[in-house]
Amino acid sequence: MKLYSYVWKRILTMVPVLLGASFVSFLLLRLTPVDPAKAYLSVSNIRPTEEAIQAIRSQLGLDVPFWTQYANWLWQLCRFDFGTSFFSKLSVGSEFMNRLPITAALALVSLLLAIAVSVPLGIVSALGKNRPIDHICRFLAFLGASLPQFWLAYMLIYFLSVKMDWFPLQGAESWRYYVLPSFTLAFSLIATYSRLLRAGLLEGLEEPFVLYARARGLGTYAILTKHVLRHAVRPVVTAAGMNLGKLFTGTVIVEQIFGMPGMGGFFLESVFHRDYPVIQSYIFVMAFVFVLGNLAADLIQAWIDPRLTRFEEKGGK
Amino acid sequence: MYRNWKSLKAIVLFTLIFSLVLAGCQSNNNNAASPESSGPASTAGSASSTNAAAEDKTLTISWPKDIGPLNPHQYTPNEFFAQGMYYEPLIDYGEGGKLVPKLAESWDISEDGKTYTFHLRQDVKFTDGSVFDANVVQKNFDTILANRDMHSWLGVIAQIDKTEVVDANTFKITLKNQYYPALQEFAVVRPLRFLGAAGFPDDGNTAETIKSPITTGQWVLSEYKKDEVAVFTRNDNYWGTKPKINKLVVKVIPDPEARVLALEKGDIDLIYGEGTISLDAFVNLRDSGKFETSVSDALASRALIVNTTKGPFADQNVRLALQHAVNKQALVDGVTNGVEKLADTIIASNFPYANVGLKAYDYNVETAKSLLDQAGWMLPDGKTFREKDGKQLQIELVYMGDDEVEKPMATAIQSDLKQIGIDLKLTGLERQLRNKRMEAADSDLLFWSTYGAPYDPHNFVSTNYEPGYGIYESQQGLSMAKELHQQMKDVLLTTDETERQKLYTSIFKTLHEQAVYLPISYLTSIAVYPKYVTGLKFPAHRDETPFDTLDIQK
Numbered sequence: 001m002k003l004y005s006y007v008w009k010r011i012l013t014m015v016p017v018l019l020g021a022s023f024v025s026f027l028l029l030r031l032t033p034v035d036p037a038k039a040y041l042s043v044s045n046i047r048p049t050e051e052a053i054q055a056i057r058s059q060l061g062l063d064v065p066f067w068t069q070y071a072n073w074l075w076q077l078c079r080f081d082f083g084t085s086f087f088s089k090l091s092v093g094s095e096f097m098n099r100l101p102i103t104a105a106l107a108l109v110s111l112l113l114a115i116a117v118s119v120p121l122g123i124v125s126a127l128g129k130n131r132p133i134d135h136i137c138r139f140l141a142f143l144g145a146s147l148p149q150f151w152l153a154y155m156l157i158y159f160l161s162v163k164m165d166w167f168p169l170q171g172a173e174s175w176r177y178y179v180l181p182s183f184t185l186a187f188s189l190i191a192t193y194s195r196l197l198r199a200g201l202l203e204g205l206e207e208p209f210v211l212y213a214r215a216r217g218l219g220t221y222a223i224l225t226k227h228v229l230r231h232a233v234r235p236v237v238t239a240a241g242m243n244l245g246k247l248f249t250g251t252v253i254v255e256q257i258f259g260m261p262g263m264g265g266f267f268l269e270s271v272f273h274r275d276y277p278v279i280q281s282y283i284f285v286m287a288f289v290f291v292l293g294n295l296a297a298d299l300i301q302a303w304i305d306p307r308l309t310r311f312e313e314k315g316g317k
Numbered sequence: 318m319y320r321n322w323k324s325l326k327a328i329v330l331f332t333l334i335f336s337l338v339l340a341g342c343q344s345n346n347n348n349a350a351s352p353e354s355s356g357p358a359s360t361a362g363s364a365s366s367t368n369a370a371a372e373d374k375t376l377t378i379s380w381p382k383d384i385g386p387l388n389p390h391q392y393t394p395n396e397f398f399a400q401g402m403y404y405e406p407l408i409d410y411g412e413g414g415k416l417v418p419k420l421a422e423s424w425d426i427s428e429d430g431k432t433y434t435f436h437l438r439q440d441v442k443f444t445d446g447s448v449f450d451a452n453v454v455q456k457n458f459d460t461i462l463a464n465r466d467m468h469s470w471l472g473v474i475a476q477i478d479k480t481e482v483v484d485a486n487t488f489k490i491t492l493k494n495q496y497y498p499a500l501q502e503f504a505v506v507r508p509l510r511f512l513g514a515a516g517f518p519d520d521g522n523t524a525e526t527i528k529s530p531i532t533t534g535q536w537v538l539s540e541y542k543k544d545e546v547a548v549f550t551r552n553d554n555y556w557g558t559k560p561k562i563n564k565l566v567v568k569v570i571p572d573p574e575a576r577v578l579a580l581e582k583g584d585i586d587l588i589y590g591e592g593t594i595s596l597d598a599f600v601n602l603r604d605s606g607k608f609e610t611s612v613s614d615a616l617a618s619r620a621l622i623v624n625t626t627k628g629p630f631a632d633q634n635v636r637l638a639l640q641h642a643v644n645k646q647a648l649v650d651g652v653t654n655g656v657e658k659l660a661d662t663i664i665a666s667n668f669p670y671a672n673v674g675l676k677a678y679d680y681n682v683e684t685a686k687s688l689l690d691q692a693g694w695m696l697p698d699g700k701t702f703r704e705k706d707g708k709q710l711q712i713e714l715v716y717m718g719d720d721e722v723e724k725p726m727a728t729a730i731q732s733d734l735k736q737i738g739i740d741l742k743l744t745g746l747e748r749q750l751r752n753k754r755m756e757a758a759d760s761d762l763l764f765w766s767t768y769g770a771p772y773d774p775h776n777f778v779s780t781n782y783e784p785g786y787g788i789y790e791s792q793q794g795l796s797m798a799k800e801l802h803q804q805m806k807d808v809l810l811t812t813d814e815t816e817r818q819k820l821y822t823s824i825f826k827t828l829h830e831q832a833v834y835l836p837i838s839y840l841t842s843i844a845v846y847p848k849y850v851t852g853l854k855f856p857a858h859r860d861e862t863p864f865d866t867l868d869i870q871k
Contacts, residue, residue, distance in 0.1 A: 034749040042752050044392030045768075047470040047776075047786060055466035059524075088394045089386075089525060098543065154574060162582045169579055170570050171545060256572045261544035265571050273393075274749060 003302060010298065014291050021287035022077065025280045026070050036060060036086055036274040043087070043273055060086050060276075073280065082284075083277035087270070092281045095266065100285075102172045103255070103262035107247035109182040111240055114189035118236070121190065122197025123224060129202060137194060144191025153184045153257045170259030181258045185251065189243060193236050200232030207231075234301055241297020245290030374869045375564040376850070378587045379576045383569055384547045387530035387538060390461055390508040390523045397506055397860040398590070399547070399567070404510035405534050407435055407454075408503045410771035410858045414669035416500055420449065420511065420533065421488075430495035430812035431478075437486045441556045443513035445531050451482040457511050458490075460523045464508075467524070471509075472779060472809065473502040495810050497817060498775035501669075505771060506860045535560050535865060544569055561852065561868040577602065580845060588845040589863065591616070595721055600654040602845050609846055612656055613855035615665035615839030617769025619657065619722075621714070621730075621762045622787070623833050625794030628761050629710055629739075634692035636832035639762075640678035642685035642737045643730055649838050652725045657838035663828060664767065664774045665839050670821040671774055675829045685737045696738045703738035711740040712761035715754050718745030723764045726837065758790035766840060769859040778805040778824060792833055801827050 037056035041048040057063050061072070076083055082092035125137035160180060161169045171177050204210065205228060213223045252264030263282070270278035385395035389404040407421040421435040441449035458480045461468060468474040476496045481489040492499065503509055513531030517523060530538055535555050540548035549565040568585060570576045573594045579585045580602070588594055594602075603610040629635045649659045661677035694703040694710045703710040714730065716723040724745060731741040741762075746754065754760050765788075768776045781788050782802040792798050801824065808820040828834060844853050844863070852868045 033753060038752065039749050040393060041470075042749065045397070046392060047780060047783075048756075049466075049469040050785065051466035051469040055464070154578075157575065157578055162578050165582075169582055169584055170568065170575060173545075257575050259568075259570045259572065259575060261569070272748065 003299075003306075006302065007295075007299065010295050014288075014295070017291055018284065018287055022074070022280070022284050023070070025283035026073060029274075029276050029279055030066060030069075032274070034274055035062075036276055037062065039272075039274040040086060073277075077284070082281035085270070085278050086275045087273050087278075092277050095278065096263070096281070096285065099261060099263045099266055102260055103248055103251055103264065106178060106181055106185065106251055106254070106260065106262060107244065109178055110185035110189065110247055111244060113182055114186040114193055115236070115240060117186070118190045118193035118197060119233075121194040122201060122232075122236075123229070125194065125198045126201035126205075127220065127224065134198075137198070141191040141195050144188045147187065149184055149188070150253050150257060152187060153181070153254060156180045156184060157257070172258075172260040172262070177258070177260070181251075181254045181260060184254050185247060192239060196235045196239060197232055200235055201228055204228035204232050230304060234304060237297050237300050237304070241293045241295075241300075242290075244293030244296070245286065248289045249286050373564070374562040375566060376562045376587060376864070376867060376869060377566040377568060377585045378589060379568045379570040379579055379585045379593075380590075381569070381571050381573075381576075381593065383544045384541075384567060386527065388523055388527045389510040389512050389530075389532075390457070390464070392507060395507070398862050400510065401506040401858070401860045402862045402864055403530065403534050403536055403538070403549075404506075404512070404532050406504050406506075406510050407437075408500055410501065410504040410861075412857050413667060414501070414770065414857070416504065419504075421503075424500070426500075426812075430497070431492045433490045433492070433499060434483070435488045435490070437488060438556065439486055441533050442554060443515075443531050443533055444537050444552055444554070445513055445515050447513055447515065447531075449511065449533050450485045451488040452485070453514050454488045454511065455480060455482050456514055456517065456521065460517070460521060461508050463522055464524045468508050471502055471505065472496060472775070473499045474508075495812050497812055498809060501771055501775065504858065506858075536565060558865070560865045562864070565864055574598065580608070580847075583847075586846060586850055586869070587867075589842065591840060591842050591859075592721075593843070594845070596652075596654050596656050599656060599843050599845065607847070609844075609848055609850070609853075611844050611853060611855070613842040613844075614857075615658055615660075615667055616842060616859045617773070617840045618660055618663055618665060618767045618836055619838045619840055620660070620663055620765055620767070621835040621837065622755070622765050622791050623835060624758055624761050624763075624791040625831070625833055626758065626791060627794070629692075629694065629712060630761055631794045632692045633831065634688045635694065637678070638685040638688035638692070638737060639734075639835055640832050641681045641688065642739075643733050643835060643837075644680050645837055646680065648726050648729055652722055652729065653838060656843060657722075657841055660836035660839050662825065663834045663836045664777060664825065668770065668773055670818055671825065673822045673825050675825060678832075682736055689737060689739075694738070701735065701738065702740045709740060710738060711742060713742045713744055714762040714764075715744045715746060715751055715760040716764045717748055717751050719747070720764075727764070755787040756785065758787045762835070763787075769840070771858050774821065775809055778808060781805055781828075795827075795831055795833065797827065797831075 035053070035057075037053045037060060038048050040056055041052055046052070061069065073083065080093070082096065084090065085092050085095055088095060121137050121140075125134040128134045157169060157180065161167045167180050168177050201224060205224070207228075209227065210223055213227055248263070251262055252268050254260075255262040255264040267278070267282050270282070380396065380398070382396055383394065384399035385393075387399060387403055388395055389400055405420050407419060408424070409417040409419040411417040420438055420441060422438045423436045425434045426432070437449065437451060437454065443449060447453070461474065462477060462480070465474055473492075473496060476492040476494055476499065478491045478493045481491070483489050511533060512523065512527060513533075516527050516529050516531035518526055518528055533556070535552055535557075536549035537552050538547060539550040540546070546569065547567045549567070551560055551563040553559065568579070570579055576585070576588055577594055577598045580588055599610065602608050623630050623636050623639065625631055625636070630639075645659050649655060649657055662671070662675050664671040666672040689703060689710075694705045696703045714727055716727045718724065727743050727745075731743055734741045744760070751763070755763055755765070767773050768780075780786055781792065782805040783789060789802065792801070795801065804820050804824050808817055808824065811817045811820065842855055844855070846853065849869055849871045850867060851870055852866045853863055854866045855863060
């Protein structure tokens with residue numbers, strides 16, 4: 001019951017955040033000095049005659065006042081209608097629906113892969129603190145933190161796809177297409193998560209309850225996995241929650257290199273085109289994903305440590 | 318026990334989510350494989366009637382973007398190359414700007430130069446079996462003219478007064494004024510190409526959408542997955558020479574380096590176009606010896622617009638000093654690896670009316686320095702940059718920040734100008750912001766490129782005399798600006814060939830002597846392909862493709 005009201009409270013706080021995001025993105029776009037009608041003509045490689053600019057402005061609905069445009073957009077949002085792209089002339093909703101699954105799959109698989117690899121890695125390096133295994137893990141973490149994503153992607157493509165022909169090069173047609181891009185994205189996360197977990201585990205091992213557990217005759221491995229891990233994993237969960245949004249928005253390079261028709265490349269192109277409906281809808285959706293990622297992280301935290309919801313309740317009174 | 322149960326639950330949950338995600342990817346695969354995708358694909362069934370026994374010659378290419386909805390009368394997101402290869406014009410643009418009959422067998426021009434009568438080819442059918450005749454030409458012109466404002470950049474559209482079906486195979490267009498580039502403009506890719514009647518939406522207006530891409534051309538879209546792949550099958554009922562290959566697969570690969578890797582892996586058979594891969598990658602592929610490479614003739618010009626209205630460039634001597642100070646050969650060799658060709662004149666001599674024998678400015682630092690001395694910009698002892706009336710000789714060059722050629726060229730020009738005592742400030746801007754600066758003529762120098770074939774030189778002169786784009790504004794410092802722009806207007810209206818050449822010669826001479834452009838290089842298309850791809854011939858038209866002559870001989 002407590003968790004239930006906690007969730008409701010959190011969902012309600014999402015509303016002003018999303019409304020704010022919608023307004024700020026709408027306003028900022030219109031403050032930029034470039035006219036989307038001119039951008040359209042420039043991208044089409046045609047000279048921007050006055051007649052053409054006027055024709056496009058009225059076609060795109062840019063000839064009405066700012067507040068009317070915003071009100072129209074909010075009304076559309078209430079009906080889950082994101083408008084029509086200035087460039088593709090297709091509904092932004094359907095453009096997103098074609099692309100979001102690819103980006104979502106890529107982001108989630110990368111996140112899960114990162115967690116699946118970094119948890120054992122973190123445990124191993126904590127158990128073998130300052131031993132060769134810990135040094136190896138540390139080296140991997142440095143690599144993960146410092147290798148540029150695009151370089152790793154090209155290396156993976158060159159060796160595993162072009163040379164060995166183990167994986168396909170371009171596209172998003174089956175799970176095999178997701179292996180290399182997911183690994184590319186997960187690599188730097190693995191570095192962060194495994195170091196976070198190692199630090200958490202080592203700190204946890206100093207806690208008094210570990211001493212009592214030892215006194216009860218439990219072995220280090222059992223103490224680590226059954227008692228300490230529960231606490232040490234919390235920063236990782238918080239980081240993963242924040243990374244979820246970041247992964248959704250940060251897949252541009254990887255999507256471009258691996259030729260995956262996801263949200264990243266589409267958004268980037270829309271920015272260059274000044275495709276207002278796409279940009280403002282994208283910001284709105286991504287704000288939602290960020291908020292949702294944080295909410296999911298907090299809920300998992302609350303599930304791991306129910307005291308959190310009790311604290312929130314007290315704090316709320 | 319309870320704890321173990323909990324961790325087991327967590328593992329099961331984890332596995333379940335993971336499998337669901339993978340299953341999601343898998344279902345994507347199913348979608349991708351399905352030919353029943355949304356978009357124009359579903360409409361082009363007739364194409365796949367190719368004889369199955371025929372030899373399979375499939376050419377796979379890559380393109381940075383999706384081909385778009387194949388609407389012949391609209392712009393972005395329709396890709397030029399796709400519209401160009403798919404639809405046909407009345408007249409084609411051949412070598413050296415020669416106009417070649419296409420869907421029009423011949424044409425007559427009335428004595429007053431205002432009425433164009435086209436005699437249409439009689440053996441042409443659309444891919445849905447319907448006949449290509451004057452009525453369908455009229456239908457296409459109706460929708461194009463209904464959206465006249467949108468197409469106002471194309472001179473001939475603005476000039477069309479009326480169109481008329483004379484008989485089934487004769488179509489007449491009457492212009493408001495004489496306009497000599499009309500014929501040349503009938504060769505452009507968009508919007509003057511022809512869609513079959515059944516492809517029109519119910520209201521007959523193609524401004525938003527079309528029902529299906531019905532063409533008279535060599536290819537039919539047979540499979541389409543937006544942002545991933547488009548497959549074109551040879552139109553075996555094509556009226557003219559059929560392509561040698563029977564299938565063309567266009568894979569969308571946004572990243573240039575990935576395109577190179579795809580070629581090396583054998584996933585694609587051809588890299589073609591302007592700027593489709595980095596010039597370094599092109600040279601690496603050429604030097605690897607594994608691929609054939611070729612470079613087209615000049616297609617358009619890369620130049621700097623020199624602003625004559627303000628600052629040091631208001632003085633002709635400073636503009637001339639610039640012409641002598643920049644080592645263009647080094648730019649072309651060093652930055653483009655010789656892929657672009659050195660430009661001495663703003664319009665290359667292989668363009669119509671442009672071979673007027675202008676004398677190139679040589680690269681000569683000493684001449685440049687003496688011209689600056691004459692202009693009063695002197696180099697004080699111990700200083701790097703020249704000064705006049707206590708003011709340092711500083712100018713600004715605006716370029717597109719993410720352009721892989723403009724940026725290194727800008728840096729090289731900066732060092733060239735430093736040699737003669739000019740402090741060049743570089744400003745890299747995103748495309749749209751750069752356009753804004755250009756329109757306002759708010760720079761001393763700005764990277765620009767011409768529209769190229771088949772638009773030039775007539776489109777070039779109209780960009781020069783029409784206010785609003787920043788070029789006309791940049792030329793206002795010339796004492797003869799008014800006469801020059803009047804000549805530019807006159808040349809488009811003259812129907813007398815000798816007079817037209819005379820005007821063009823005068824225009825090009827003035828632009829050259831007044832040094833209002835610094836021509837740097839001529840843009841080219843490149844092609845890289847394995848040895849089994851043969852018959853590559855670059856079209857003269859910048860937006861056309863070479864697929865009709867290509868063959869595969871494995």
